[in-house]
Amino acid sequence: xxxxxxxxxxxxxxxxxxxxxxxxxxxxxxxxxxxxxxxxxxxxxxxxxxxxxxxxxxxxxxxxxxxxxxxxxxxxxxxxxxxxxxxxxxxxxxxxxxxxxxxxxxxxxxxxxxxxxxxxxxxxxxxxxxxxxxxxxxxxxxxxxxxxxxxxxxxxxxxxxxxxxxxxxxxxxxxxxxxxxxxxxxxxxxxxxxxxxxxxxxxxxxxxxxxxxxxxxxxxxxxxxxxxxxxxxxxxxxxxxxxxxxxxxxxxxxxxxxxxxxxxxxxxxxxxxxxxxxxxxxxxxxxxxxxxxxxxxxxxxxxxxxxxxxxxxxxxxxxxxxxxxxxxxxxxxxxxxxxxxxxxxxxxxxxxxxxxxxxxxxxxxxxxxxxxxxxxxxxxxxxxxxxxxxxxxxxxxxxxxxxxxxxxxxxx
Amino acid sequence: xxxxxxxxxxxxxxxxxxxxxxxxxxxxxxxxxxxxxxxxxxxxxxxxxxxxxxxxxxxxxxxxxxxxxxxxxxxxxxxxxxxxxxxxxxxxxxxxxxxxxxxxxxxxxxxxxxxxxxxxxxxxxxxxxxxxxxxxxxxxxxxxxxxxxxxxxxxxxxxxxxxxxxxxxxxxxxxxxxxxxxxxxxxxxxxxxxxxxxxxxxxxxxxxxxxxxxxxxxxxxxxxxxxxxxxxxxxxxxxxxxxxxxxxxxxxxxxxxxxxxxxxxxxxxxxxxxxxxxxxxxxxxxxxxxxxxxxxxxxxxxxxxxxxxxxxxxxxxxxxxxxxxxxxxxxxxxxxxxxxxxxxxxxxxxxxxxxxxxxxxxxxxxxxxxxxxxxxxxxxxxxxxxxxxxxxxxxxxxxxxxxxxxxxxxxxxxxxxxxxxxxxxxxxxxxxxxxxxxx
Ligand SMILES: Cc1cc2nc3c(=O)[nH]c(=O)nc-3n(C[C@H](O)[C@H](O)[C@H](O)COP(=O)(O)OP(=O)(O)OC[C@H]3O[C@@H](n4cnc5c(N)ncnc54)[C@H](O)[C@@H]3O)c2cc1C
Ligand SMILES: Cc1cc2nc3c(=O)[nH]c(=O)nc-3n(C[C@H](O)[C@H](O)[C@H](O)COP(=O)(O)O)c2cc1C
Numbered sequence: 001x002x003x004x005x006x007x008x009x010x011x012x013x014x015x016x017x018x019x020x021x022x023x024x025x026x027x028x029x030x031x032x033x034x035x036x037x038x039x040x041x042x043x044x045x046x047x048x049x050x051x052x053x054x055x056x057x058x059x060x061x062x063x064x065x066x067x068x069x070x071x072x073x074x075x076x077x078x079x080x081x082x083x084x085x086x087x088x089x090x091x092x093x094x095x096x097x098x099x100x101x102x103x104x105x106x107x108x109x110x111x112x113x114x115x116x117x118x119x120x121x122x123x124x125x126x127x128x129x130x131x132x133x134x135x136x137x138x139x140x141x142x143x144x145x146x147x148x149x150x151x152x153x154x155x156x157x158x159x160x161x162x163x164x165x166x167x168x169x170x171x172x173x174x175x176x177x178x179x180x181x182x183x184x185x186x187x188x189x190x191x192x193x194x195x196x197x198x199x200x201x202x203x204x205x206x207x208x209x210x211x212x213x214x215x216x217x218x219x220x221x222x223x224x225x226x227x228x229x230x231x232x233x234x235x236x237x238x239x240x241x242x243x244x245x246x247x248x249x250x251x252x253x254x255x256x257x258x259x260x261x262x263x264x265x266x267x268x269x270x271x272x273x274x275x276x277x278x279x280x281x282x283x284x285x286x287x288x289x290x291x292x293x294x295x296x297x298x299x300x301x302x303x304x305x306x307x308x309x310x311x312x313x314x315x316x317x318x319x320x321x322x323x324x325x326x327x328x329x330x331x332x333x334x335x336x337x338x339x340x341x342x343x344x345x346x347x348x349x350x351x352x353x354x355x356x357x358x359x360x361x362x363x364x365x366x367x368x369x370x371x372x373x374x375x376x377x378x379x380x381x382x383x384x385x386x387x388x389x390x391x392x393x394x395x396x397x398x399x400x401x402x403x404x405x406x407x408x409x410x411x412x
Numbered sequence: 413x414x415x416x417x418x419x420x421x422x423x424x425x426x427x428x429x430x431x432x433x434x435x436x437x438x439x440x441x442x443x444x445x446x447x448x449x450x451x452x453x454x455x456x457x458x459x460x461x462x463x464x465x466x467x468x469x470x471x472x473x474x475x476x477x478x479x480x481x482x483x484x485x486x487x488x489x490x491x492x493x494x495x496x497x498x499x500x501x502x503x504x505x506x507x508x509x510x511x512x513x514x515x516x517x518x519x520x521x522x523x524x525x526x527x528x529x530x531x532x533x534x535x536x537x538x539x540x541x542x543x544x545x546x547x548x549x550x551x552x553x554x555x556x557x558x559x560x561x562x563x564x565x566x567x568x569x570x571x572x573x574x575x576x577x578x579x580x581x582x583x584x585x586x587x588x589x590x591x592x593x594x595x596x597x598x599x600x601x602x603x604x605x606x607x608x609x610x611x612x613x614x615x616x617x618x619x620x621x622x623x624x625x626x627x628x629x630x631x632x633x634x635x636x637x638x639x640x641x642x643x644x645x646x647x648x649x650x651x652x653x654x655x656x657x658x659x660x661x662x663x664x665x666x667x668x669x670x671x672x673x674x675x676x677x678x679x680x681x682x683x684x685x686x687x688x689x690x691x692x693x694x695x696x697x698x699x700x701x702x703x704x705x706x707x708x709x710x711x712x713x714x715x716x717x718x719x720x721x722x723x724x725x726x727x728x729x730x731x732x733x734x735x736x737x738x739x740x741x742x743x744x745x746x747x748x749x750x751x752x753x754x755x756x757x758x759x760x761x762x763x764x765x766x767x768x769x770x771x772x773x774x775x776x777x778x779x780x781x782x783x784x785x786x787x788x789x790x791x792x793x794x795x796x797x798x799x800x801x802x803x804x805x806x807x808x809x810x811x812x813x814x815x816x817x818x819x820x821x822x823x824x825x826x827x828x829x830x831x832x833x834x835x836x837x838x839x840x841x842x843x844x845x846x847x848x849x850x851x
Binding site: 026027030033034035036037039042043044045047058083084087088091092093094095096097098271301303384385387388390391394398 | 476477755756757758759761762774780785786787788789790791792793797800801802803807827828
């Protein structure tokens with residue numbers, strides 16, 4: 001864990017939304033109107049009781065505030081940093097109709113959970129356990145599985161999480177932009193879930209063969225596999241040195257394996273992942289970073305605020321253009337040959353790196369190989385097609401409650 | 413430009429804004445700077461026998477991140493030698509002949525002691541005297557301050573002693589730590605006072621440190637009850653001022669004190685009959701410079717209202733405070749929610765439902781289906797988002813006007829100005845008070 005906190009990366013990716021100091025948090029918390037049936041709570045996929053936790057912050061009931069958050073969402077700490085609050089809680093804040101800035105819910109939530117973790121007392125109050133202790137396997141250790149596992153463990157069930165990669169946390173650890181959530185903070189949350197009694201086994205990929213054995217070992221399985229591999233561009237030159245898909249590129253810098261980017265980088269695609277890769281390339285030292293998209297700004301799938309952020313980072317956008325071929329010399333990328341989809345004009349962008357970011361495939365293999373009497377649940381990116389961390393957390397919790405209700409409670 | 417000058421109970425000053433007796437009027441250097449900043453007068457930090465102060469001395473109550481909504485102190489009277497204070501009073505008067513310098517006094521309850529200090533103060537050039545019968549802590553344990561103010565006979569007696577030799581106007585500063593301020597004010601008047609100053613500080617314990625379990629302020633692990641002042645006490649002070657002004661036997665010139673921090677507060681005290689206002693906490697919080705807005709704001713308001721002098725509006729609100737039994741039982745207002753302003757916080761709904769009369773309802777539009785799973789809206793998957801700048805109808809509450817008792821609570825909790833108004837309902841019924849009804 002410690003070796004993940006690379007000082008160079010930390011220097012290049014300072015918090016986009018810095019932590020609140022104590023007094024700042026108090027002033028912001030006191031701005032909250034404490035709406036009845038608050039729209040922010042309705043908008044949150046995990047329905048955190050926002051006015052309640054903010055009120056507790058205002059009264060300096062810090063533990064109570066954190067428990068209010070965690071009661072709804074065990075991964076409240078990462079959500080507070082990574083959530084697109086602009087389209088969720090903060091987007092729903094009534095302050096927008098008052099010509100005032102919305103309450104900074106995300107930063108307040110982060111403050112509450114930072115204080116909670118710093119307090120050293122992270123024990124959660126116990127929940128009524130089920131009539132029977134279930135054995136549950138969660139495959140994948142992303143937000144969906146962690147949420148599911150934690151909720152089940154809190155209710156007295158025995159949960160084992162299997163993760164193919166060396167570190168747990170899924171995209172929280174390997175994917176989310178470092179200036180939102182660093183791997184260290186992601187792993188702190190993983191440890192918190194472990195402290196609830198969850199066993200996590202890393203470096204254990206579950207294949208169909210192993211999966212079939214689960215029926216004998218577990219009462220239920222939750223699949224939180226996320227999405228599959230990144231889609232390839234399907235053009236010549238993709239095997240050149242210097243072609244790195246966005247997820248690999250991001251994971252490498254987040255784990256400290258990659259500390260720099262070459263001078264000129266082209267990112268293909270215009271989703272949130274593409275934006276993250278492009279911004280990261282800038283921060284890793286690339287002077288020219290452009291994003292290539294075959295449609296126009298209106299169709300880009302990244303959130304508006306992510307697009308603004310990328311422009312702020314100095315990323316250039318090339319609309320209505322698609323890649324034809326990656327040019328190279330001596331096995332290395334030298335440029336990207338493109339064509340304007342409207343005019344048909346061809347042009348080349350000289351560069352040393354090409355980052356494809358045109359989406360991930362759906363990795364449903366395991367899901368489809370499910371068989372026998374085993375009860376299978378699934379959630380997160382795997383089932384919702386790729387939304388956000390908070391959606392995965394909500395899915396995981398719903399699955400846990402369903403598992404608990406179906407087997408834990410009713411079977412005497 | 414309106415004229416702010418006053419002649420209060422025979423004490424003249426260029427404006428009605430006086431520093432109250434306390435830390436801001438502790439020494440000549442401060443008082444002169446205050447006069448330079450625009451204060452019309454100063455009541456010197458109470459003079460008397462030598463005392464020793466403790467440390468620490470102040471504590472406060474904050475409200476929602478706002479500091480010092482109420483201030484508490486366990487400080488005694490001046491801890492400087494009397495001779496030094498008198499010398500500085502003389503110096504200030506020499507340099508600022510037009511400003512009012514009032515000597516606040518407190519000595520043991522002996523005729524000679526009082527008469528001696530009155531003489532010394534007047535010899536130093538004080539324009540008036542304020543007898544401090546109000547300090548609620550420390551001095552009261554020694555039979556002074558509020559120990560005098562709480563016994564009408566003592567108040568009258570000492571005032572009489574002072575009047576026997578005083579050449580300048582005599583004010584009596586009243587303590588609010590009694591059940592009926594009128595009794596104290598009547599005693600002062602019987603004793604020959606030219607006016608009263610009200611109020612001094614209110615007995616208080618501001619709070620307890622929840623780590624150490626020590627009450628504040630902390631004096632080596634112990635504390636003592638102190639005197640409360642600042643914005644929090646203004647309503648109590650206004651009430652007491654009104655009571656004095658409305659009582660035939662208590663009525664006399666009043667210098668209003670308690671929570672004055674802006675020109676609005678000053679205007680309110682004057683509307684209830686005060687001839688001057690005194691300020692302590694606000695000057696301690698923000699410095700002497702606040703007087704600029706006191707004067708400027710009052711000026712502008714008087715201009716707008718067409719008042720040329722303070723006498724034009726002094727006491728105008730006094731007759732508007734009557735006994736409850738004289739209020740019109742047939743006067744009716746109801747709450748109206750102006751939906752163009754409503755931001756949908758629904759605080760009025762929950763306040764009315766839990767804290768009032770259950771006449772505000774959320775039934776104007778279809779509420780979103782609670783069983784629907786909420787997800788992050790992704791433009792690619794879900795299309796454009798709804799515009800959150802428009803309040804959805806289901807969040808705009810409805811007032812059942814037939815049931816509304818017109819209590820004001822919803823309008824008080826609403827964070828948006830003028831979104832909920834209390835509108836007059838003409839019911840055609842003639843004025844009828846409880847008294848008339850029960851004849
Ligand atoms: C680059 C990028 C940036 C993002 N930024 C944000 C953001 O800022 N905010 C936000 O809210 N969301 C963001 N997201 C989306 C968010 O990360 C996902 O929605 C969320 O992580 C989904 O959680 P999950 O648990 O379903 O899957 P994942 O987080 O993908 O976790 C799945 C895990 O399962 C493991 N696994 C898969 N198959 C197996 C197997 N057979 N055996 C064992 N383990 C297996 C994987 O190794 C992985 O660790 C981002 C996504 C990406 C790609
Ligand atoms: C620290 C402190 C010391 C005070 N000392 C005196 C005093 O010596 N004599 C006195 O008559 N009043 C004293 N007061 C009371 C003030 O004169 C005034 O009556 C009271 O503070 C209410 O006014 P405010 O709300 O503007 O502060 C003191 C108040 C404070 C806060």
